[in-house]
Amino acid sequence: MKITLLPSGRDLISSVAEHLHPPDKDYSRLWVVFSETRPGHYLRRALAEREGSAFIPPVVDSLEGFVNRLFEEKLKLRGRLIEPLDAVALLFDIHRKTPGRLGGGGFLSADSFFSVGLKIFADLEEVSLAGLDAENLAGVDGLMGEALPSESLERLQSLAHFHGHFYKDLAGRGYSSPASRLRAVVERLRPEHLSGVEEICLAGVYVLTRLERLLLRKLLDWGLGRLFVLQAPGWESLLETLDLPADIAFPEESRDSPPAAASRMIKSPDTHGQIFALNKSLEIEFGDPARLSEKQAVILCASETLFPLYRQTLARLPQETYNISLGYPLSRTPLYSFFDKLLELIQTRDESRRVYAPHYLRFALHPYTKNIFFPSPERRSDLTRILFHAVEEALVGRRHKSFWDLEEIEADEGVRRAVEERTRTVPGAPDVAAFLEHLRDIHARTIRPFREVLNVEDFAGKLIGVLETVAQHSTARLHHFFQPYAEAMFRQLDGLRASLFRNVSFEDAASYIHLFRKVMRSGSVAFAGTPLRGLQVLGFWEARGLPLDDVSLLDVNEGVIPSFSRPDSLLPYPARRALSLPTYEEQEERMAYFLRALLGRARTARIFFVENHDREPSRFVEQLLWERQKAEGRLGTEEFIAGFEYRVDLRIGKPEAAGKTPEVAAALREFRYSASALDEYLRCPLSFYYRFVLKIREPEEVALSLESRDIGTFVHAVLQEFFGPCVGRTLREQDLEAGRLRKALDRRFREFYGGDEVGSAFLFKRQAERHLEEFLKRYQIPVVRELEASGRSLVIHSLEGTWDVTREFGGRMFRFRARTDRVEHRGGRPYVLDYKTGAKERYHALRFDKLDIQSRDSWPGAVGSLQLPVYSLVLSRALNTPPQKLVCALLMLGKSVPGREIEFSPFDFQDTATYLDQLGRMEDLIGRLLGEIIDPDEPFRPQERGREICSKCSYRTLCL
Ligand code: SF4
Missing domain, CATH: 3.40.50.300 (P-loop containing nucleotide triphosphate hydrolases)
Known part of the structure; x- marks a missing residue:
């Protein structure tokens, strides 16, 4: 022996x-x-x-x-090695034919069975590799010292049933599995x-x-x-475990081995810290990559560290100076996320196969899609990017329309216009028709094939077609690791296309998509790492048996090595023990053995781990430290651990004020001031500068849910249509009929949302309908009745009015503009009303008690909004009405019960003297504010009231 x-x-x-x-x-x-x-x-x-x-x-x-x-x-035995996919298909077949099947009715379709099928296959193989069969499985409860819950027993019986049929079917169909092969080899x-x-x-x-x-x-x-x-x-x-004869003597290698080096332990606060520390440790080699040799390795216990390592380390090295050899989960790759976006788009189509705009844009704007080459006269990806951003602009412009036919997008006038505008000055850009043809072609290659799917083979084949488009006709292959990702993805898809599942067809597209996701999650990208050269970047198991002199192990953390996850198995722990199957303890021993072998061999070993509030060093680290403490007779471990800390300055720096040139000051003297411009200035002079001087607007997006401004626009439009026919005459109760309101709402809904009575738009419509009916019943009708009862009338003067006036402040004339939702006369007294779809008055409050006009710092806190003071200022002039006769108010339509109290004003109209005093203070404040805005010596300063305001500001990326 x-x-x-x-x-x-x-x-x-x-x-x-x-x-x-x-x-x-x-x-x-x-x-x-x-x-x-x-x-x-x-x-x-x-x-x-x-x-x-x-x-x-x-x-x-x-x-x-x-x-x-x-x-x-x-x-010379026959039997094609079965792929896990086909094994699951065989098991699914057995499952469907089994009365009282596993999981009851829970795993009736191939996609729902897939994950459990993989577990069953792994368990059956393990049982077979242990030389056991269905009978052993069926009788295991008699071997255990403890009773199993009935659910676990049922699972065991199911596994025994699967075992009994699976290996017969496997051989019957001309297949073999790793376990059946090993069994045949051992026997024959x-x-x-x-x-x-x-x-x-x-x-x-x-x-x-x-x-x-x-x-x-x-x-x-x-x-x-x-x-x-x-x-x-x-x-x-x-x-x-080999059960060797007792008298065997082992010839032992006599040569002296170099003593194993003590491992250096390095703790870091996070993954990036580990890589900084690694770069520091190997800075000589990284500075001169020719020194890197295949006896040096960086071992990634957690595969997800590959990307930070690539970005922070490997990208700087010549490719021929390192190898990567590890398995990386396919579902973590950008290629998977590309397909995920495509499938999300397919899954969320409506019954007419129209695509949901936000999901369409997510797919279209994915870097792989928007970089598909424009085909002629020369392959260019910039034109496709322009095309898709034009589509985005057009769809965002009509973001109320949630669902689109692909044909609608291709023929849309807005898309055509946006392409025209964006390409006017692009050198060599073809005409719009060519762009639209390109759009049709991309749709035809990526989305349209999924309109009809026959079966799994057809579905996988179509996904392969998309993969080929991206690989051959886009810039994707220039991205890091695209090639190995694409190969791994192709293998999985091709496996699915040729698998025993190929003839399965589903009624619902979602089932194909679930199956795809599960199949992809079971796959990995194998970085082969050949030819052998330079630094070895390895997974833990890939490092076994290698002659490595210099090793750096990253992520030696609890939960990673060893991992917390128990074997992904249907076999309960006591049954594993009774059947002498490997348990997680044995897996841990195996891991410890290879780790010790690795460290024993290396002349230089660095163990990196992350220590922070939710990650702790691996038990292996603790064990190594303990051994070292014993060997060196030390109590503490601190001196054996090097800490690596890096400082990231997370303090939010104070933004710089923007100076005011004489030209800007002059333009501001001519500026037409609105309440929103003054509010913006009061909130933050610097953001006023960005919005109104530099005219920087944040890009709009097609949102997944309705945004408040969309809701506001819609409600305003409905009320305008509803009250439109009543302008200029006395408003009567019969004008306020709910049926007429519903018609206005239906018309506007069609216009805004294209009649898509689905999803959040539909829910919103129902809600708006109920709410506006309540508004008529509880607010508008009582107002009309009350006036009629006192012999007065309500006459709507104007809807959606724009009012421009000039007013003098500090000896200088300023231009003002106010936009009002509704101006009406109640018994001759003018009311200026503005609809608010919110419910909180505090955003519009004027806290006169907190306002000290001499203290500039008190203004932003005391003034919620200058909208009503500006209305009063503009409308009293425009309507030629003394301010004390004018009532300016907000209608808070967002209140849950919209009664009379939705009419809100921060002014005290009951007491004329108080009201005039309040108004005077506001006009004083507006005058001072205007003086500050046009003062050439006064820069646009950042707001001083704290981070919270900046955190909600659209300009924070410019500022901080
Ligand atoms: S981030 Fe802050 S300081 Fe800068 S513009 Fe916005 S609110 Fe003003």
């Missing part, structure tokens, strides 16, 4: 290489098996360096590849099958399953196998 124990710290690759010494440089009768494929690259290189000339290499396999080669080449392999093989070296494998152990024992017993075992902590339990 040939077992070589390698002291901790020995290099597995060179030990194996040294062991292999065939005559005539012919290694072909030697077979080397590692846990992974990657050590094979190192072995071949080591042999090539030693031989220095051509040689016939040994057969090198991973453990999985070894079993496959025995099955296919040595035993004889020494004569290996007649051309001199020795099989199993190096650094950590065998867990019973069938693997049986195979290994056979090879050892036949004298054909040689096991290389790294003596990292835990190696004894590996050998115990």
Whole structure:
């Protein structure tokens, strides 16, 4: 029995290489098996360096590849290795035919079954790899020392049922699985099958399953196998599981190994801190990348750290100076998010297959879509970007219309106009017709194919078509890692297209989409990391058995290594123990073994972890620290941990004031002031400058929900239409009929939302209808009745009026404009009314008690809005009415019960003297404000009242 124990710290690759010494440089009768494929690259290189000339290499396999080669080449067995997708399809078939099936009626469709199907497949394979079958599963409750809840027992019985049928069906359909292959190899392999093989070296494998152990024992017993075992902590339990004869003596590698270096522990506050610290640790090599070698590795315990690492480190290195070898979840890639947006758009179409505008724009403005090349005369992506931003502008302009036919967008006059305007000055831009043709073409390649889907094969094929469009006709391939993402996505989609699910068809598009998401979530992007060169960026398992001298492990955190997640299994823990299946404790031991082997070998080891309020170092870190404390007789651990902190200045800097040029001051003297301009200035002079001097407006978006300004515009339009026929005559109760209001509302709704009585627009319509009817009943009719009862009348003077006047302040004339919703006369007294769809008066309040006119600082806090003072100022002049005769008020339509009290004014109209005093103070304030605005020596200052105001300001990105 040939077992070589390698002291901790020995290099597995060179030990194996040294062991292999065939005559005539012919290694072909030697077979080397590692846990992974990657050590094979190192072995071949080591042999090539030693031989220095051509040689016939040994057969090198991973453990999985070894079993496959025995099955296919040595035993010549048939049975195509089943893909997990097909395995789930087989299981789904069994599930559908099973009376009293798992989950009752919960997993009736392929998409709902998919995730549980993957778990079942993994469990069945595990059970089979342990050499067990359906009978063992069915009888496991008798082996357990504790009673299982009935639900768990049912699951076990279901698994036994699946096991009984699955492997029969598998073989019946000409398939095999990793477990069925291994079982066949263990059962049928004889020494004569290996007649051309001199020795099989199993190096650094950590065998867990019973069938693997049986195979290994056979090879050892036949004298054909040689096991290389790294003596990292835990190696004894590996050998115990092999059930070796008691008297066996292990020849041990005698050479001295270099002592393992103590690992440096480095804690950081977050992932970026870890990478800063890593860059610092390797700054010499990163400064001179030619020094990087394949004996150096950055090991990512959490695959999501790859992107920060790429951005902060790898992007600066020449590509030929590093390798990446790890599995990265496909569902975390930008390509997945592109498809997710497309499918979201497809899933949210209405019954007429019209697309929902916000989702359409999200897809159209995705970098992969808006960079599809404009085809001729030369491939340009800028023209497509212009096109889609023009579409965005047109759709935003009519954001009340939620659903659009693709044909409507393609033929829309607004789109045509926006394209025309945006391309007028673009050199080489074709005519609008070519843009619209391009838009139709993109729709035809991406969205239109999904109007009808026949089955899974058709759906996957259409997604492949979209992938090809993006890969071949857009700038996507210039993005980092697009190629490996696209290959991985293609493999998954192609697998789905050819899978046993291919003929499944769903009634609902959502089911195809669920299936797609689940299939993609089960896939990963395999960064192969070849040819072997430079710094190795590896996943944890990819680092097994490699001769690494310098390792940096990132994210050595609890929950990552080991992970908190228990095996994703339907097998309860007690059943696992009773069946001797691997448990999470054994997984943890296996991880600890490889970690120790890695650290034992490395001359330099850095362990990075994040420590903050929700992340803590891994238990492995704690264990290493404890060992070090014991060895060095120290109580504390602080001196073994280097802290890495970086300072990010998160303080919000004070924005700079903007100076006022004489030209700006002159323009402001001629400016037409409105209440909103004065309110903006009062809120923050700097934001007034951005909005009214620089005329910077925030871009509008098609919102997912109705925004308050859309609601306001709609309600104003309905009320204008409703009261329009009543202007200039006495308003009667019969004018205020709810049926007429509903008609006005229906008409306006069609105009605003294109009659889309769906989603939030529909709910809003119902709500607006109820609310405005209440407004008539509880406010408007009582006002009319009250006036009639006292012999007076209500006459609407104007709706949606614009009033321009000039007024003198401080010896200078200023221009003012006021826009009013409604001006009416009640018994001859003019009322100026403004509709507000909100309910909170405090935003419009004037706190005269808080106002100290001499103290500039008191103004913003005391004045909610200058709207009513400006109305009074403008309308008293425009209507030629003394201010004390004019009532200016807001109608707070957003109140839950819109009664008489919705009429709000901060002025005291009951007491004329008080009212005139209040008005006088407001006019004084307006005059001072205007004086400040036009003062050339007074810059536009940022507001001083605190961050909260800035946090809600649209200009914060300009300012802070
Ligand atoms: S971010 Fe603050 S200081 Fe700047 S404009 Fe807006 S409110 Fe004024």
